[in-house]
C-alpha cells in the first residue's frame with residue numbers, strides 16, 4: 515500500500531520505517547527541513563536502538579522516502595498517518611496546534627479523497643473535530659475519513675514494539691476504513707482490536723494513566739516500606755506473582771518521566787474536567803509522582819550537607835536506551851542538588867547533548883567513573899546497563915566517601931553490605947547507616 519506518515523519524531527519515524535520494512539511504500543513528511551536532509555542521508559536525529567539500520571535498509575530497497583514538500587507528500591496520498599507532537603499547554607491540556615496545522619496543509623494539497631489515521635495521542639472527540647475542520651478547507655469533491663490508531667510503543671524499544679506489540683487498536687466509523695487498516699497491519703500477526711473512534715482515543719489515555727497509577731501505587735508502598743521495615747522489592751515480587759496484578763510496572767523508583775505519562779495523565783484530568791468529572795484518583799497519581807521525584811535528594815539531605823560537596827549524577831534520560839530527557843526525574847534532582855549548593859558531575863551514555871541545553875550548569879563527564887572520582891555522594895537515577903554494571907567495589911575505590919543514593923534499586927542490599935558502601939535506595943532499609951534503618 516502507499517502510505518504517507520506526517521511527523522518524523524519517535525512515533526512517525528518508527529511507524530514509517532516499520533511500514534516500509536513490511537513492504538509498503540512509505541513517504542515520511544516533516545516540516546523540519548534539516549531533519550529531512552539528515553534522514554535522507556541515513557542519519558537519525560534521535561537515539562532509538564535498531565532504527566537507523568532498518569531505515570537505511572528501507573531507503574536502499576526504495577520503500578521509504580523522506581520529504582518536506584507538502585505537495586509531494588499529500589497530492590496523491592489516500593492513506594495518511596498523523597504522528598506529529600501533541601505536547602501539553604501550561605494548564606495541562608493537549609496542544610493540538612501541530613496536528614491542526616498538519617491537517618490544514620493536507621487539506622490544501624489533497625487531490626484525492628483520503629483516510630487519515632491519527633497515531634498522535636489526542637483527546638476524545640479530536641478526530642471528529644479535525645474532520646469538521648478539514649471539511650471546511652477541502653476542495654469540492656474531495657472527502658476525508660478519520661480513523662484512530664493510537665501508538666503504544668515505548669522509547670528505547672520502539673522497533674520491537676512495532677513488530678511485536680500486544681495489540682493494535684483501531685477506531686473507525688465505517689467498515690471500509692476498518693478493512694483498509696486491517697489489511698495494512700495483517701502481516702504483523704498482532705491481535706487487532708476494533709472499536710469506535712472515541713473509545714479508541716480513550717484507550718490510549720486510559721492505558722497510560724493505568725500504568726502511571728501502578729507506578730505511583732508501588733512508590734507509595736515503597737515509602738511506607740521505608741518507614742515500616744518492609745522491603746518494596748520483595749513486596750512487588752510477591753504481589754506480581756498474582757496474575758491479576760501482574761509483575762510489570764511495579765518497579766519503585768524516583769517516579770515516572772518521559773514525553774507521555776506526565777503529559778497524558780495531565781491531559782486526561784483535563785478531559786475529565788471538560789465533562790465535569792473530577793478524576794481524583796489520577797490527580798493523586800500525578801501528585802505522588804511529583805513528590806517521588808524529590809525523595810532521593812530529601813534522603814541525602816537527612817544524612818549529609820550537600821553544600822560544596824561533589825556529587826555524581828548517573829543517568830539523565832527519563833529511562834535507559836533513549837536520549838529523551840523530556841520530564842526526566844533527573845532534571846528535578848539535578849536542580850535540587852544545584853540549589854543545595856552541590857557541585858554536580860553528570861554522566862549519561864546518550865542524553866548529555868539534550869541535557870546540556872536544559873541544564874548547562876552541570877559538569878558533564880565523559881564516563882561514569884570520571885563523575886565518581888573523589889565524589890562525596892553518587893545519585894543513581896537511570897538504570898542504563900553501562901551504569902548498573904559498575905561493581906560496587908569501584909565506588910569504594912573511586913569515591914572520597916562511598917555513599918550511594920540509588921533511585922532505581924539497582925543493587926541488592928546484600929551486595930551493598932558486602933562492598934562496605936553507605937547505600938540508600940527506595941523502599942528498602944539503609945545500609946551502612948544503622949540510625950536510618952527501621953523507625
Ligand SMILES: NC(=O)c1ccc[n+]([C@@H]2O[C@H](COP(=O)([O-])OP(=O)(O)OC[C@H]3O[C@@H](n4cnc5c(N)ncnc54)[C@H](O)[C@@H]3O)[C@@H](O)[C@H]2O)c1
Pocket residue numbers: 520521522523524525526543544545546549597598599600601612613615616619633634635636665666667668669773774
Ligand atoms: N514518543 C513516544 O514514545 C510516543 C509513544 C506513543 C504515542 N506518542 C504520541 O505520538 C505523538 C508524536 O510523539 P513523538 O514523541 O513522536 O513526537 P516528536 O516531538 O518526537 O516528533 C514530532 C515530529 O512532528 C513534526 N511536525 C510538527 N508539525 C508538523 C507538521 N505540520 N507537518 C509535518 N511534521 C510536523 C516535528 O517536526 C517532529 O519531527 C504524540 O501525540 C505523542 O503523545 C508518543
Ligand SMILES: O=c1ccn([C@@H]2O[C@H](COP(=O)(O)OP(=O)(O)O[C@H]3O[C@H](CO)[C@@H](O)[C@H](O)[C@H]3O)[C@@H](O)[C@H]2O)c(=O)[nH]1
Pocket residue numbers: 635665666667668669670722725729762763764765766767768769770771772773774775778832833
Ligand atoms: O515499573 C516501572 C516502569 C516504568 N517506570 C518509569 O516510567 C516511565 C515510562 O516508562 P516506559 O513506559 O517504559 O516508557 P515510555 O517510552 O514513556 O512508554 C510509555 O508511554 C508511551 C507513550 O504514550 C506509550 O506508548 C507506552 O506504551 C508507555 O509504556 C519511565 O520514567 C520509567 O523509569 C517506573 O518508574 N517503574
